[in-house]
Structure formats: structure tokens, C-alpha cells
Amino acid sequence: MKHKKRAITIQDVAKTAGVSVSTVSRVLNGKTDVASDTQDHILKVINKLGYTSNLAARSMRSHKKNLIGLVVPDIGFPYSIEIMKGVNKAIAESNFDLLLYTTGDIQKNGTGLHEQHYVSLLNNSITDGVIIVASAAAEFITNAPIVAVDPHVINPNYPSVQGTNYHGALEVTEYLIGLGHRRIGFISGRQEIGSAGRRLKGYQDALVNAGIELDEELIAPGDFTQKNARKCTRQLLSLNDPPTAIFAANDQSAIGVFEAAEELGVRIPEDMSVVGFDNISEAKYLGLTTVDQFLADMGYAAVQMLIKLINGESLELEIHKMQTKLVERTSCQKLIRTAQ
Numbered sequence: 001m002k003h004k005k006r007a008i009t010i011q012d013v014a015k016t017a018g019v020s021v022s023t024v025s026r027v028l029n030g031k032t033d034v035a036s037d038t039q040d041h042i043l044k045v046i047n048k049l050g051y052t053s054n055l056a057a058r059s060m061r062s063h064k065k066n067l068i069g070l071v072v073p074d075i076g077f078p079y080s081i082e083i084m085k086g087v088n089k090a091i092a093e094s095n096f097d098l099l100l101y102t103t104g105d106i107q108k109n110g111t112g113l114h115e116q117h118y119v120s121l122l123n124n125s126i127t128d129g130v131i132i133v134a135s136a137a138a139e140f141i142t143n144a145p146i147v148a149v150d151p152h153v154i155n156p157n158y159p160s161v162q163g164t165n166y167h168g169a170l171e172v173t174e175y176l177i178g179l180g181h182r183r184i185g186f187i188s189g190r191q192e193i194g195s196a197g198r199r200l201k202g203y204q205d206a207l208v209n210a211g212i213e214l215d216e217e218l219i220a221p222g223d224f225t226q227k228n229a230r231k232c233t234r235q236l237l238s239l240n241d242p243p244t245a246i247f248a249a250n251d252q253s254a255i256g257v258f259e260a261a262e263e264l265g266v267r268i269p270e271d272m273s274v275v276g277f278d279n280i281s282e283a284k285y286l287g288l289t290t291v292d293q294f295l296a297d298m299g300y301a302a303v304q305m306l307i308k309l310i311n312g313e314s315l316e317l318e319i320h321k322m323q324t325k326l327v328e329r330t331s332c333q334k335l336i337r338t339a340q
Helices: 010-017 021-028 036-049 054-058 078-092 111-123 165-178 194-209 226-237 251-264 281-286 295-310
Strands: 067-072 097-102 129-133 146-149 160-163 184-187 245-248 273-275 290-292 319-322 325-327
Touching: 010 021, 010 036, 021 036, 036 111, 067 078, 067 111, 067 295, 078 097, 078 129, 078 251, 078 281, 078 295, 097 111, 111 129, 129 295, 146 295, 160 165, 160 295, 165 184, 165 194, 165 245, 165 273, 165 290, 165 325, 184 194, 184 226, 184 251, 226 245, 226 251, 245 251, 251 273, 251 281, 295 319
Parallel strands: 067 097, 067 129, 129 146, 146 160, 160 319, 184 245, 245 273
Antiparallel strands: 290 325
16 A cells, blocks of 8 residues: 655754754745855755645645746846846736746856755746746756746756857857957856857857967956956956957946946947847947847747646747847947058
8 A cells, every 4th residue: 555655844844954944934935034055055955855835725726827937037137137028928918927036146156056946836836837047957856847048057958948159159250250350359158157158169169260369368257247347358458469359248248348448448349349149128229239149039939838838738849949140230340450
């Protein structure tokens, strides 16, 4: 005779973690007065035991709840806003409502662990499925479907919507080469992110294909933020032979390039050309040449994929590729070489 497995309780979590029930409760409710190392330890125990709080008791406990969860690293980041526009459009056209979770910081440590906790909490309780933006975790333990938009990991074990990052970076670098630039600086994204690696590879291959020797001095380690990009720009422009063009791995970084250039009295595009990646709303007003990866369309497609999975339908492709497109504006110009 089979015995039904006993449900994991909050008391079990507290005992295993070696903390009080109230401390576990505060972590589950998102309180900020628990030490970060204690919080991380409790979340690891929660994930290991497969514990989920009793949010389901607050729902109708129906088979289908018509509710989709959205996990976003930072709702104030322009990149996230563009994706949410597409998610919002798809939700408006569907019979589903949306529940949003955020870590509040696109660079927060332990993001993958937080994602696993949120997905477990939502998909085992009140949502029919979850969309994760820029997911850092490679896998999730969940009873309901998930779809990721632009996952950080290279080969996630769940369906995803991804831009053609390598092709976009290759194309925009070739564009700069076509304008006569040979000293092209590159401000990278965070090294642990798959899309950042693909953009760096596209930049490198475009130079190699054009017979231009790679110069490691021209590659500055960025993190997709304006603040770091300002620092990287100052670093690149201080070289004995500074770049005549800079490719920033995202538009947010490109804005930082503009800010640093203004501080240093460098004119764009007269003294230096600049390109970005993403085509966020601000890019248009800056006149920034960039790569459009259609972020809103990615969010829209992710919702459609998730609804299919919720309805028991199969997907034609586990990875939906969104083709990138070069968008030419006024931040670049042809390099005019003066006689030596």
C-alpha cells in the first residue's frame, strides 16, 4: 500500500535551516530585515525541500486560474520596460490576468536562486504558468509551464524567446567597418550572460573577417549599465591610439558613452561614432544607431507560447528566434582620414 507523501511545512523548513518559523515567514513575505546570507540559506532549503507557501488556499483551487506570473529582474530598467509592453499587449488580448514579481535590481546577487523560489511559489500555487525575463537559473522544479525571454544561460531546459545576438553584433560592427573605422572599441556586457558573450563574438568575428587585428585594449569590461559605460569610455579614450568608434553592448551603455563623451568634449558623430544594441525608446531621441531585437515582440511571443503550453498544446520550436535588425540613425558617420 502506497503512502501519500506528507506535504512540506514551514516548520520543516525552519528546522532544516536551523532558524525560527518567524524568520522563514519573513523571508517568504519579502521582508528586508533578514540578513542576506541567512535569506540565501533559507531559500536554498526551500528549494531543496520543494516547499511552497499556502497561497493556493487563497485561490479558488480550480484546475485553471487564468493567471500568468511574470518574473522581471528590474521593472525600472528600459530593457525590462520594453519587454513588458509586449507582455501587456498579449495579456490584454487574452483571458488571462498578470501577476508581477521582481527582484528590484538587474544586478542583484543570487538572482537565479530568487527566480527558482518565485517560480516554485507561483507555479505550484496560484498561476497557470510563468514568464521569466533574463532568467539566470538553468532549470526549475515546477508543476506548470514556464517560458523565458532572453535567458542568461546558453542552453536552458525550458522554452525561450531569444534575439539573434551574434548576427546583430556582427552586422553592426560590419556597418562601422564599412564607414572606414578600424579602431573600434567595444564595451561588453556582464561576462556570465549568454547574450553578452554572443555580442562580443559577433564583434570579434566581424573584425577578423575584415582582416583587422584584434586589440584587447579596445575591449572594455562593461555590465550593461550607464555608470560603468562612462568609466569604460574614459578608459578607451585615454589610450594612446583611441578608437574612432565605440560599440556598446546595449543602449543603456551607449547612453553612458554619450555622457562621458560630453564630459570630455568629444563630439558624436564628428569625433567618434557610437552604436548600441536593443533599440529602447531613448535610443530614438539620442539619434543612436543600434540593433533592434524587438523586445516588445519578444514579450508578446513569450505570452503566446506560454498560453499554448497552458492549454496543453505543443510548441513548434522550443527556442523562438527573433531576428535582429540594424537601425541607422545619426550617431555614426564615415571616417575621414587626414593625410599624414
